[in-house]
Amino acid sequence: MSYLNQMYGRNAKSALTQAPEKNPNRVAGGLRAQGVDTFEMLGEDGSVQKIPTQAYVQSLEEQIQYGQ
Numbered sequence: 001m002s003y004l005n006q007m008y009g010r011n012a013k014s015a016l017t018q019a020p021e022k023n024p025n026r027v028a029g030g031l032r033a034q035g036v037d038t039f040e041m042l043g044e045d046g047s048v049q050k051i052p053t054q055a056y057v058q059s060l061e062e063q064i065q066y067g068q
Contacts, residue, residue: 024062031056 031037037056041049 024059024066028056028059028063031059 036053038050038052041051
């Protein structure tokens with residue numbers, strides 16, 4: 001394979017090989033920094049509950065899997 005084919009060829013990376021390249025600690029930290037790790041829900045009695053988002057919970061699960 002020539003140098004130009006290596007550089008500009010159409011070798012598509014699969015989604016499975018791209019996922020482990022992301023550091024789960026940085027993903028969770030980025031979600032917290034953006035403020036999208038929780039959302040607040042107001043109850044009927046006036047109490048405020050903070051509930052974690054699905055994306056944040058998933059990043060925490062990936063942290064656990066990454067550590068093992």
